[in-house]
Amino acid sequence: MGLWKKLGRFFAGGAADAAQLEAVQRLLLEADFGVAATNETVERLSRAGHVDAASLERIVVEQLGPPGAPLARASAPPTIMLIFGVNGTGKTTSVAKLAKRLQTEGRTVLLAAADTFRAGASEQLKIWADRLGVPFVGATRGGDPAAVAFDAVEAATTRRVESVLVDTAGRLHTDERLREELKKVVRVVGKRQPGAPHESLLVLDATVGQNAVRQAEAFATAVPLTGLVITKLDGTAKGGGVVALRRAVPVPIRFLGTGESVEDLELFDPVKFAHRLVNE
Numbered sequence: 042m043g044l045w046k047k048l049g050r051f052f053a054g055g056a057a058d059a060a061q062l063e064a065v066q067r068l069l070l071e072a073d074f075g076v077a078a079t080n081e082t083v084e085r086l087s088r089a090g091h092v093d094a095a096s097l098e099r100i101v102v103e104q105l106g107p108p109g110a111p112l113a114r115a116s117a118p119p120t121i122m123l124i125f126g127v128n129g130t131g132k133t134t135s136v137a138k139l140a141k142r143l144q145t146e147g148r149t150v151l152l153a154a155a156d157t158f159r160a161g162a163s164e165q166l167k168i169w170a171d172r173l174g175v176p177f178v179g180a181t182r183g184g185d186p187a188a189v190a191f192d193a194v195e196a197a198t199t200r201r202v203e204s205v206l207v208d209t210a211g212r213l214h215t216d217e218r219l220r221e222e223l224k225k226v227v228r229v230v231g232k233r234q235p236g237a238p239h240e241s242l243l244v245l246d247a248t249v250g251q252n253a254v255r256q257a258e259a260f261a262t263a264v265p266l267t268g269l270v271i272t273k274l275d276g277t278a279k280g281g282g283v284v285a286l287r288r289a290v291p292v293p294i295r296f297l298g299t300g301e302s303v304e305d306l307e308l309f310d311p312v313k314f315a316h317r318l319v320n321e
């Protein structure tokens with residue numbers, strides 16, 4: 042149910058009195074907006090002196106930031122895209138979805154499995170590569186992720202593949218060794234290919250609330266990010282968490298994951314998203 046309909050249980054809209062603002066506040070907190078975005082929204086409604094669906098929607102659109110920009114294209118190929126995130130967030134699935142999107146744009150893709158930590162991680166990505174019919178660079182368990190990323194850039198250059206998607210490891214976002222490992226991946230591809238990485242996307246699971254906010258903060262301080270991919274929006278009524286995420290890190294939302302199939306990826310549209318959140 043949209044926020045506005047839920048709000049309708051408390052009042053019908055109109056002049057913003059203290060009770061109404063309190064109802065809005067409760068509702069936004071319940072919807073995972075987080076304290077900062079909730080307070081800002083309530084303040085703005087209070088200042089406007091009026092609580093209605095259109096105002097709420099407008100405020101949310103602004104909080105969500107710009108529409109998702111399409112994937113970068115390097116002037117000198119290959120374009121290198123690194124995908125970060127904690128295990129289970131939908132990182133590998135998102136890599137496959139992004140590969141599919143690149144193919145739809147007529148671009149050639151190579152997938153690289155730089156998750157050398159998790160058993161079966163490389164095999165899982167290999168299955169996607171076979172399904173999509175794209176070349177694959179795998180990892181050996183316990184191997185060096187930066188070496189895999191380097192090999193992937195080499196392979197793409199030799200084979201004239203335009204874009205490389207690198208699936209990285211994400212066991213624990215608080216793990217200092219992981220931070221160093223990810224920094225090294227960034228450093229190594231940057232040395233091999235000027236301007237790389239051209240994208241560094243962080244995958245976050247919309248269903249885990251404040252946990253995703255902490256992950257976003259931790260990754261954003263470890264590596265420079267170019268965007269967020271927020272997954273599992275099909276499985277949550279708490280779309281407000283997306284507002285909290287965007288607020289936690291100054292990184293634009295680029296794509297939304299809306300299901301388990303390879304087609305279930307949308308370019309982020311803040312107007313559409315806010316409308317759904319508030320009105321549907």
Ligand SMILES: Nc1nc2c(ncn2[C@@H]2O[C@H](COP(=O)(O)OP(=O)(O)O)[C@@H](O)[C@H]2O)c(=O)[nH]1
Nearest residue numbers: 128129130131132133134272273298299300301
């Ligand atoms: N419902 C839903 N499930 C998703 C989405 N993205 C990924 N998943 C599922 O989440 C689980 C973990 O995905 P995976 O890509 O292996 O995560 P990783 O460990 O981060 O690489 C799998 O069962 C996926 O099918 C999504 O947008 N919606």
Ligand SMILES: [Mg+2]
Nearest residue numbers: 132133156162
């Ligand atoms: Mg994975």
